[in-house]
Amino acid sequence: MTEEDLTRIARGYRSFTAGARYSSPLYAELAEHVAGSATVLRFLAALPTGKRQPNLLFAALQFLGGAPVDGAELDRRVADDAERLRATMLARATQTNEPARCGALLPVLAQLDAPLTLVEVGASAGLCLYPDRYGYDYDGVRVGPADTVRIAVTTSGGVPVPRRLPTVVARIGVDLNPLDPADPDDRAWLRALVWPGPAADERLHRLDAAADVAADEPATLLHGDLVDRLPDALGFAAPGSTVVVMHTAVLPYVPEEVRGRFADAVRDLPVRWLAQEPPGMVPGTGERPDDAWGAHFVVSLDRRPLARSAPHGGRLEWLGGGLETSPA
Ligand SMILES: C[S@@+](CC[C@H](N)C(=O)[O-])C[C@H]1O[C@@H](n2cnc3c(N)ncnc32)[C@H](O)[C@@H]1O
Structure with a gap:
């Protein structure tokens, strides 16, 4: 030293x-x-x-x-x-799993042709694989059940707030180290990753409720790198469904060369590619911030930026574009 x-x-x-x-x-x-x-x-x-x-x-x-x-x-x-x-x-590793990010993904997911297969890379414990099981509040407009995880989102720019939740028929996650939402030690680690501060109580409450949802209806979680395991993950897609490859707060952890190979692989697949990542992590989504994370994330579909969001998802600013509901 x-x-x-x-x-x-x-x-x-x-x-x-x-x-x-x-x-x-x-x-x-x-x-x-x-x-x-x-x-x-x-x-x-x-x-x-x-x-x-x-x-x-x-x-x-x-x-x-x-x-x-x-x-x-x-x-x-x-x-x-x-x-x-x-x-x-x-x-252990830093694997913060924030289900509130589903509030930024839902307006896009709800417009895709259902039913959906969700394939989340960098899933941690998979808590973002249940956007159809949570309840939302977009500036007072409620969507989904009232008796479960509650995700509040402040919107601007004309966010297309969904009227109903999408139908999800398969949930598959890939992670270097998948966490088990039913395992007490993994749950304790997920709780320990929440920073003490003004939002901590709300976040811990949401985390516990989302882990209960995930433990009741386990997703298929595959161990390994997002490029290596993507083909295996796609093998679990439900026949006849729209397959959505998605990720949130993952690409800054991935070496640039692997990120490039991941982008090349997803681009050539018959899937929708939904991301909520810092600017520039997905090609075409802006200038990279100096510190790799930045103050806001970009929600993109098939590399097209659609919205800016708070990193944890509580704020969503629509950028004005409509959605191609079928792949380009
Ligand atoms: C900050 S967590 C985000 C978890 C979840 N997406 C969310 O937003 O709540 C990043 C996750 O990416 C995983 N990860 C990092 N590099 C990866 C790679 N090359 N392949 C698969 N997973 C990876 C980490 O293990 C970690 O669980």
């Missing part, structure tokens, strides 16, 4: 602080503390490079004993519980 390693890690934590300030003041404070803490920086520098990020450290701490209340507790727990913390960070 070199001084340069410690400086690089500290810089990463400092830049995380700016993005977390409003959504999680506690994580912003803890990240700032880490940037100046020799104890934590040395602990992190001993981990492989892909395992040092704030999201993973803070989720592992939450998983093992709740979020530290301040920097002093953080230092103490890293010093006293280093082995368990290291093992958790090595075994």
Whole structure:
């Protein structure tokens, strides 16, 4: 471990602080503390490079004993519980599963020819594979059942709010590490990935309710890379259905070369390609933000940008285009 390693890690934590300030003041404070803490920086520098990020450290701490209340507790727990913390960070990955993203996908899905087969790559626990099982509130217009997961969306630009939910006849997910919504440890990890902050209670409530829905009606979840396993996933499509290959908040994790091969593969298939990703991750959806994530995501169908959304899906701005209801 070199001084340069410690400086690089500290810089990463400092830049995380700016993005977390409003959504999680506690994580912003803890990240700032880490940037100046020799104890934590040395602990992190001993981990492989892909395992040092704030999201993973803070989720592992939450998983093992709740979020530290301040920097002093953080230092103490890293010093006293280093082995368990290291093992958790090595075994787990950042796989936040946010069912509220279905609120950004639904206006598109509802316009496609039903019934639908959903093939979600980078599915985590598959909670975005149930857009037809959740209830929505688009600026007060309610869609779907009232007694389940509730997803509120603020709209602008004339979002085509669906009148009814689409019919989904098959749900298939692919992930490097699929999580099981029925497994208590995986559920605890998904909860630990939610940042403490103003939206945490609502998000945890929604996560628990969506995991119950998914556990009751398990999707087919395949283990592996999105390019390698796509053909296997398509093999589970229901005959006569419209197949939708979809993904949300996945492509920034995928190396550029693999992303290119994925785009080439999907383009040539007889499927609809629905994405909710940062700009530029799908070809034709804008300029890439400097930090790979940016302040908003683009909802695109078959590479055509249709809307801008909040990264977690709670806000949707329609860009004015109609939908080709059959593939171009
Ligand atoms: C931030 S999570 C998003 C989960 C879900 N799409 C959502 O929006 O709630 C990203 C997921 O992509 C998966 N992932 C990353 N690279 C992948 C790859 N090359 N192939 C398959 N899955 C991948 C991760 O394991 C993780 O579960």
